[in-house]
Structure formats: C-alpha cells, structure tokens
Amino acid sequence: MRPGPHRRESELVRSYVLTRGRARAEQPVEPAVLVRATTRGTVPELDPDRRRIVQLCQGGALAVAEVAGHTGLPLSVVLVVVGDLIDGGYLAPASAERPSAAPGPELLQEVLDGLRRLDDSA
Amino acid sequence: MDSAGWTTPPDPSYLPATVRRSAKILVVGPAGVGKTTFVRTMSEIEPLTTEESVTAAGAGVDDLRATPAKTTTTVALDFGRRTLTEQLVLYLFGTPGQPRFGYLWETLARGAIGALVLADTRRLQDSFDVIDRVERLGLRYAIAINDFDGAPKPPPAELREALDPAPATPLGICDARDPGSCRATLITLVEHVVETAAVGA
Numbered sequence: 001m002r003p004g005p006h007r008r009e010s011e012l013v014r015s016y017v018l019t020r021g022r023a024r025a026e027q028p029v030e031p032a033v034l035v036r037a038t039t040r041g042t043v044p045e046l047d048p049d050r051r052r053i054v055q056l057c058q059g060g061a062l063a064v065a066e067v068a069g070h071t072g073l074p075l076s077v078v079l080v081v082v083g084d085l086i087d088g089g090y091l092a093p094a095s096a097e098r099p100s101a102a103p104g105p106e107l108l109q110e111v112l113d114g115l116r117r118l119d120d121s122a
Numbered sequence: 123m124d125s126a127g128w129t130t131p132p133d134p135s136y137l138p139a140t141v142r143r144s145a146k147i148l149v150v151g152p153a154g155v156g157k158t159t160f161v162r163t164m165s166e167i168e169p170l171t172t173e174e175s176v177t178a179a180g181a182g183v184d185d186l187r188a189t190p191a192k193t194t195t196t197v198a199l200d201f202g203r204r205t206l207t208e209q210l211v212l213y214l215f216g217t218p219g220q221p222r223f224g225y226l227w228e229t230l231a232r233g234a235i236g237a238l239v240l241a242d243t244r245r246l247q248d249s250f251d252v253i254d255r256v257e258r259l260g261l262r263y264a265i266a267i268n269d270f271d272g273a274p275k276p277p278p279a280e281l282r283e284a285l286d287p288a289p290a291t292p293l294g295i296c297d298a299r300d301p302g303s304c305r306a307t308l309i310t311l312v313e314h315v316v317e318t319a320a321v322g323a
Contacts, residue, residue, distance in 0.1 A: 032146040032213045060136025069170025114206025120301040
C-alpha cells in the first residue's frame with residue numbers, strides 16, 4: 001500500500017506547487033490553531049487542494065492538524081496553505097488570540113481544571 | 123505500535139461551535155514507547171495521522187526498522203483531541219523522535235503547554251536524545267515510565283539518576299492504556315508547568 005518512489009516524487013512536486021516553494025507562511029500558523037471557513041459555496045477559483053480544505057472547513061471548526069489529517073496532505077504543507085487561505089479571507093481563526101504565544105496562567109489553570117473534571121469513562 | 127498503514131480518515135468530527143481556544147501538549151519518546159496508545163486513550167476522536175517527508179539519516183531513525191536506509195522517508199505524526207470545557211479543547215501530539223524532524227518539532231513546540239516524555243525502563247538510553255531536544259526547545263516536561271507488563275521497575279530515584287532530568291521535573295509511572303492514569307499524568311505535567319511559571323523560571 002505504500003506509494004513507490006515515483007509517487008513520492010510527484011507528491012513532493014505537488015507540495016512544492018501548493019506552497020509555491022515556501023517552507024513557511026508569512027502569517028505563521030501552528031497545528032493547534034482552530035480554523036473555520038468564512039465562505040459558503042464551491043470556491044471554483046481555488047485549486048483542487050485548496051478547495052478541498054475550504055470545503056472541509058465549511059462543516060465547522062477544526063484544528064489545522066485535523067485539516068491535514070482529513071485531507072491527507074502533509075502538515076508542513078497545510079500550515080502554509082491555511083496561512084494563505086486566512087490571508088485570502090477564505091478561512092478565519094476561531095480565536096483572536098496569538099496562537100504562538102506561550103500559554104498564560106489563565107489558560108493553564110483552565111486546562112488544569114478541565115483535566116481534573118474529566119470523566120475517565122467517557 | 124500501530125503507526126503504519128493507510129487508513130481512510132474518519133469523517134470529520136467538528137468541534138462544538140462554542141469552542142474558542144485550544145491548548146496542546148506534546149507526547150514524545152522513542153518508537154514503540156506508547157505515544158500512540160497514550161494519545162488514543164485520551165482522545166475523544168479516532169486519532170488522526172499526518173505523514174511528513176523527511177530527509178532521514180539511515181541510523182537511529184524511529185519506526186523504520188523494517189525499511190532500508192534511504193534519503194527520503196516519511197514519518198507519521200499521530201494526534202488526538204479532548205474537549206475540556208465548552209470553550210476549550212486540548213490537542214495531544216504524539217511526536218516522533220527523529221533527528222531530522224526538527225522543523226516540525228519547533229512548530230509543534232510553539233505555544234505548547236509542555237511535553238510528556240514517555241520512557242521504557244528496558245531502554246532508557248533511547249530517551250536521552252528526546253529529553254535533550256525537549257530541553258533545547260525550552261519546553262517544560264514531565265517524565266512518565268510506561269508500565270509495560272514484564273518490564274523491570276527500578277526505584278524512582280534510580281530512574282531519576284539514569285535519566286538526569288532538569289531539577290524538579292516530575293517523574294512517575296503511567297499506564298498508557300488506562301484513562302485515569304493518563305489523565306493523572308497530564309495533570310502532574312500541567313501542575314508542574316503552573317508551578318515553574320509562577321516562580322518565573
């Protein structure tokens with residue numbers, strides 16, 4: 001089931017084309033950033049992979065890593081493309097917070113309280 | 123570990139519309155130490171995988187014992203999520219230990235609460251590189267010895283001496299298959315992060 005060398009090469013080319021050769025987006029996005037689509041409809045102006053990402057996010061909010069998991073695209077590629085789609089107004093972060101900032105005391109406490117309240121049988 | 127294979131991703135399980143914030147914790151350790159099991163135990167969704175192409179060194183590459191050395195290979199990143207409150211969701215990233223995985227490690231570490239380092243008493247030395255990397259990234263961490271059946275159980279003091287973590291780093295035992303044990307381990311980690319943040323470390 002593993003793709004052979006030929007397939008792997010073409011995936012690398014595809015990644016390069018999708019990201020336009022950039023390793024990172026101008027707007028840095030990290031894997032746990034939550035995004036949702038801002039547009040409805042079929043976005044025919046986008047290439048198929050971008051369109052697939054926007055359409056996936058039309059269903060509701062997901063983390064960028066989940067977008068990668070559901071589309072089968074490498075996370076490093078999706079980080080760049082999602083950054084572009086946010087810049088282009090197709091996607092919006094679900095939160096206005098700076099995603100790359102270190103978690104503050106309030107968030108840490110909220111996580112701690114949340115973990116303490118979790119039901120282990122769930 | 124059940125990291126291989128191309129499976130059809132499950133239908134997307136969208137977050138509740140009320141969720142506004144996310145937090146993340148990295149679950150790190152050598153191949154086969156139980157990262158995937160830990161993520162699966164804690165996750166409310168079927169864990170997802172993304173594959174990355176990496177330029178791989180032939181030796182010391184995790185999860186690749188069955189494949190010959192080659193210049194480009196893929197590594198799998200497994201992750202899951204757990205909604206903690208109406209507004210907050212926690213992501214757990216099972217992060218592979220490959221030396222050439224540096225860029226993604228940095229990306230994953232940015233904004234992370236900290237790292238849970240899973241270790242196996244039968245091959246503690248495999249955890250040295252992982253601990254070094256976590257420390258270099260400036261992540262706070264806790265160490266959990268995954269409680270494999272039949273693995274030796276040296277006293278914690280011996281383990282601490284062998285692994286030599288940063289002072290005050292929590293070190294305990296965990297059963298990656300057990301939800302209560304995994305949850306307690308994460309609580310210990312976050313408490314540690316809160317404490318060290320409070321003293322301005």
